[in-house]
Amino acid sequence: MAKAVRYNEFGGIDVLRVDDVDRPVSGDGQVLVRVKAAGINISEAVIRTGAVADMFPSTFPSGQGSDFAGVVEELGSGVTGFAPGDEVIGFSDQRSSQAELVVVDVGHLTPKPENVSWEIAGGLYVVGVTAWGVVQSVRLQKGETVVVSGAAGGVGSLVVQLARRAGATVIGLASESNHEWLRGHGVVPVAYGDGVADRITAVAPHGVDAFLDTYGDGYVDLALALGVAPDRIDTIADYQAAAKYGVKTDGGAEAGPGAEILGELAGLIADGSLEVPIASVYPLTQVREAYTELERRHTHGKIVLTT
Template sequence: MTKAVRYDEFGGIDVLRIEEVDRPAPGEGQVLVQVRAAGINPGEAALRKGAMTDIFPSTFPSGQGSDLAGVVAEIGPGAGRFSPGDEVLGFSEKRASHAELVLVEVDNLTPKPKNVPWEVAGGLYIAGVTAWGAVHSVQLEKDETVVVSAAAGGVGSLAVQLARRAGATVIGLASERNHEWLQSHGVIPVAYGDGVTARIKTAAPGNIHAFIDTYGNGYVDLALNLGVAIDRIDTTIDFPAAAKHGVKTEPGPNGRPGAEVLTELATLIAEGHLEVPIANIYPLTHVRQAYTELERRHTHGKIVLVP
């Protein structure tokens, strides 16, 4: 038997529990991974609350989690490019990574660089490929200016770094306690809240060419008010605003880049070109506490579970 997070109905954090389940057995093209770290994400909280059933239907009992990093425990037929003992990172498409052992399709895994910490590797997938997709979608060119909302959060903290690597001037909206971190990564910090439009205009060296929204709550409207073109606004979270105004939602709720992009991001981390801030690490058994912190929406970086 092995432990995994489960819930039987939509609801708040109180529906989450740790359950003893049978040890999974890898099938064709699958790898059984002993999880060392697994990130948590706002989308999982939305799924648990039943807020995304039109896009992602649920069946019960449901598992939870996409991000993961760990050690290969067993391989199934057709998964021979990995061997037991290999260190890997990747993602589950079965809502299953918040567990001690998880079955993963072989194509959803990539080798973990030795110098990338477990908690960083295990929290990389959703935030990393979402940030990568958003930055690519707004088509940044050298010396253009982009604004990123929630710039110190799980997705935003990576988006600002990737945008800087693209040669853009980056204005990051964040609370003042995170301004020093943003400045240390070459980002112009601006406090959010009342008067933010004026502060952005003051901080911008010229025109604002693009906007990446990783928070929702009216930032698409703010981007439009700043004069940013519709095809250069991307929201990773506010799908109703995107539908209303026609802005982008790359990589979108229905699909994200896969292991190839994950490999690229892991390499950047290993080479010291990308930092994944870790807000907190919780034991798997403290999954409720982890989501309590996440759902306050004030974390700097990623929250990770460790079995």
């Protein structure tokens, strides 16, 4: 038996529980991994409520989670490139990573660099691949100016760093408490809230070329009001506005080969070129407490579960 996060119906945090489940078995081309750490993401909370059941239907009991890092336990037939005992970073597309054991296709794994912590590795996939896709979507050029909303959040904190690596001037919208971190990463911090358009204009007198929205709540409208062209706006949080105005919604699995991007990002972390802030770490048994913190939407970086 192994412990795994489960829920039997759509609902709030109170539907989450940690159950004993049958030990997973790796099939052809699959790998069984003993999970050391698994990230949690706001998209999982939205799916759990049933609000997007038409796009992401669920079969109950449902598991939860995509991100994980752990140690290879056993290999299915036909698997090459890994061996039991290997430390790996990976992702599940079966909502099953928040567990002690997870089975995934071998193509969903990449080696974990020795100097990347379990917590960082375990929370990397969703935010990392999403941030990569968001930055790629607007074709940032050296010298351009881009605004990032939710700039200190799980995705936003990586978006601002990848945008800086592309050579852009980055304006990060975040609370005052996160401004020092943003400055330390070469980002121009701006407080969100009333008057934000004027504050952006004050630090970008020559205009804004692109806008990356990781938060929602009216930022697509703000981007358009700032004169940003719809094809240079990307939102991963406001699909209604995207449909209304024709802006982009790139980020996530459609960004490209997940394991390949995951490996590239892990390499950047290993050599000190990219930082993944960790907001909090909870044991798997405290999954409700972890999502309670996440759903307040004021964390700086990732929240991670450990087993």
